[in-house]
Every structure is written in C-alpha cells, then in structure tokens.
Amino acid sequence: MIVVDALSKQFGQFQAVDEISFEVQRGEVVGFLGPNGAGKSTTMKMLTCYLPPTSGNAEVNGFSINSQRLQVQEQIGYLPESAPSYNEMQVEEFLSFIGEVRGYTGSELRRRVGRVLELTSLQEARKQIIDTLSKGFRQRTCLAQALIHDPPVLILDEPTDGLDPNQKHEVRELIRRMSEERTILVSTHILEEVEAVCTRALIISEGRLVGLGTPDELLSQSIYRNAITLSVSGVNAETLLEDLNGLEQVYSVERLEDMPNGAITVRVFPKDRESISSELEKFLKKKKMSIEQFFVERGRLDEVFRKLTLGN
C-alpha cells in the first residue's frame, strides 16, 4: 500500500505539489486526475524516488521514500509519462536488460520476459527494434518493463496515452486483472477511464487535493446526478413544462431539442439530486403520455472535474 503524508514539492518559486495526503490500499486501483500541470507526474516522480520531496513523506509498503530509496524501488513497477525506452534495442532485449538490472538471470529471466511479453501482447514484436515501433507498441513495451518483477505496487503515468480504442481496452483489462493483489495508482486525464477501471479517484488541482472518492461518489456531486431526459409525444410543450415544474420533487426543467419525429424532449433536474424516476413515471402514466425516451443520468464526471479544478 501507499501512504502519502503532507508531500510537497517546490521548483524555485513554483509550488508544484502542496501538502498532498492520501492512501492507496492493496487491491485498489486509484485514478489520479487533474488538469495538465496540476502535479500528478511530480507526485508520481516523488513516489518512485526520482525526485526528492521538498517536505513531507510517503511510504510504499512500509518503506520511506526519504530514507529507503532502493527498497521503495524494489516494490514499484513504474511507467513514466512519455514511456521512454532505449530506442536502439530490441523489445525482448530491452526487457531482459531491465530484468537483469533488477537481479534476474538465466531461465528465471527468460521466464519473466516471456510472461510480460504475453501480458502486454507483444510476442510478435519481440525482435523489433524499439525505434521502429508505433506509439502503442512503445507504450506497451514500457508497461511490460514495469511488470517484469511482478511488483506489488504499480505506478502508471498515463498508461493509455497514445493507444487506439482497442489497445486502450486491452490495457484497462490488464490493469483490472492485475488489481486483485496489487496497489495501483494510475494517472490519466481520460475521465471515462476512471469509471472503467478505478475503484477510487483523486482529483488534484494546482498541487492540492480537491476531490476524493469512488467514481460514484464523485458523480453524485454532479448537477446531472439523477437528472432525467424525457421525450414524450402528443402533448403541448407549454403544459408539459408547467406540469413538470409543478411536481414537488422537481428542481427545474430544461427544454431540449425536439426529437426528429416531433416528440418533445426535456431534461428534469430533481431536488437534492435524489432519484425521482418512479415518481416521474407515475406522473406520466397518470397523464397518459406516450414515452419515446426515458433516460436517467448517473452524473457527469467531466462536469464534476471542471467544478473541482476550476475552483467554483
């Protein structure tokens, strides 16, 4: 597990990370969100002991990043942001190099290289020079490198950056599969990814932690939480709006563009973001309106993200 305690990093006058504290338990996949320059990568670099913190501490499986660098790095598999690798090497050779530096030799090394090639579906590229690979393959080569020692802690800086939708799906599956006995911290700015793989998310902005919770908890902060988009035909728009506004549980109603067949479409925002679908359904039945579309939103992460990171 990772325990971060009031970690700060200052570059000259610039406060990149400002007293961040959080924990990531074993078995969790925590998404690390934030706009560019919010301090995600800097925090990850401190956790992997690449950058020394200005103040504060973090422990990785009980080892302090300030005083036990080598032990911390033994625990971690790290995918840096730009997925760097030695361009002049072959994929397999590069992975062997990382394995050797981590202390594996002989058949054990070959077994481990074979396993990570399989995990990241790189078998057919094993003899290719990294320089000749596409961005997606390079990304996976660097990910494979992070897995060679079967690390209990994974720190992945934008692991799906530059991948096509199929490859993104594969990497997310891989992360999910590995999450059971591991502690995983993934930074991303793709919000759908958070809902797809993360058990929890941290949102940081200007070096500070501004949001924290399960994807559902974050979604519940959205103004679209439990909002219902509704299309009905055969009614007068004015009366519909009036009737809906008259309902006790409704906070407001917004008229959207009509459907192509002329059905009137509105979005109903409930009071206190409570679920009102059954009440609304009853009302529509009573009024004998024919429903063309009835869609309940869970909330929108991008809207929550904007709200939290823009500070209003």
Add this chain to the structure above:
Amino acid sequence: MKGLFPIFKRELLAYFRSPVAYVFIIIFLAANAGCTFLLGNFYNSNQASLENSFLFHPWLYLFLIPAVGMRLWAEERRSGTGELLLTLPVRTSVTVFGKFLAGWAFIAVALVLTFPMIITVHFLGFPDNGPIITGYLGSLLMAGAYLAIASFTSALTKNQVISFIISVNICLILVLLGWGVMSEMLNAVFPVWLTDVISQFSFTTHFDAIRRGVVDFRDIVYFLSIIIFMLMTNVVVLESKKGS
C-alpha cells in the same frame, strides 16, 4: 554492485550501435598515425619506440573523449530514459560507474586498434616493450580522467553539444597547465614553486613520465583521484538535478 554489469553491457552495445562510434574510431586511428608520422618525426628520431606517438595522446583526447562522453547522461535526460534508469533499484554511484566503464571500454577498444603501430616499431627495430606497455596503460588511465570529466559535464545538461564544449574547456585547462610553453609564461609572472604546483594539476605533467616508461605511483594516484572525484561529482549532480 547489483546492476553494474547489465548497465555496462547495455551502454557499451549502444556505442557500437551508433555510427558515431565508427567515426570516432576511424578519426582516432587516423589522427594517431598522422601525428606520429607527420608531427612526431617518427623516422628522424631514429628510435624504435612509441614515445613520440604517446606524446600526442593528451591533445587527441582533448577533442575525442568529450565526444565519447557527451552522450552518457545528456542523451538519457533528453530521451527520458534517465527517469527509467534512475528509478530502478540501483545505487546512483553504481549506475554512474557502469556507464563510465562502458565508455572507458570503448576507448580501450580504440587504443587496442592502434596495434599496427606496435607491429611497425617491431618491424623497424628492437623496441623495449616495457615502455610500450606502460605507455598504453598510462594512456588508458589518462583517457579515463578525460572521460570522467566528460561524464560529469554530460550530467549537467540535456544538450550534448553544450556538454562537449564545457568538457573540452575543462580538459584544455588541465592539458595547458603542464605544457612547456605555458609554464614559461607562468614563470614570468609567478615564482617557480607556484608554477610547479600549478603544473602538478596537469594531465601532461603526469603523463610525460609514464610515456617515457617511468611509472610513478603518484602519477597513477593523480589520474585515479581525478576519475573518482569527477564521478562522485557526477553522482551529486544527478541526485540534485533529477527531473528538472
């Protein structure tokens, strides 16, 4: 010392996979032969020895070794692989030493390839092999000192050209301090004892004896201490500049 050998091996292979390596070796061999025969009065000296060949090594190394060392860290920083390398569980000192050794081994290969010179002197006469062997070992040791300086300047920047220029300048100072012409100029300004002290800091002063076949423990210590000091500085620079 975990990780030393794989780091050394990767770095050495990287040298031979870049065309720069072959360009370096060819220029070094050509310049070495050219200096010996054209500038060194090899035939006129009428001696079957490589003393006059070694005479030019401090000057050849002045440009060639910064070129070998400039990529060591600057390239890692530029391409981002430094972040990968320095987040592996290996002591920074081991990583620095492994990469340094690879560059040194590469220079050793270039030196070995000057063997036709040895054949030539054996063909022309009956040379004393002692000074030849100590000359080569001394030259390699001096090359290590140049390389340690280049490795250090390489860690200062992500731009190889800047690294090259800084290390050439540092090495130039260390070569000039012991050059006869320079000593005379200094003698005109400073007392003799001070000029002597200053020239003790120079590559040339310490290499001269070794070149002539005189192995003095102090000369070896001089070169080794330059290597150790520069590599330690290299480690400090890496640990303080990380990520910036």
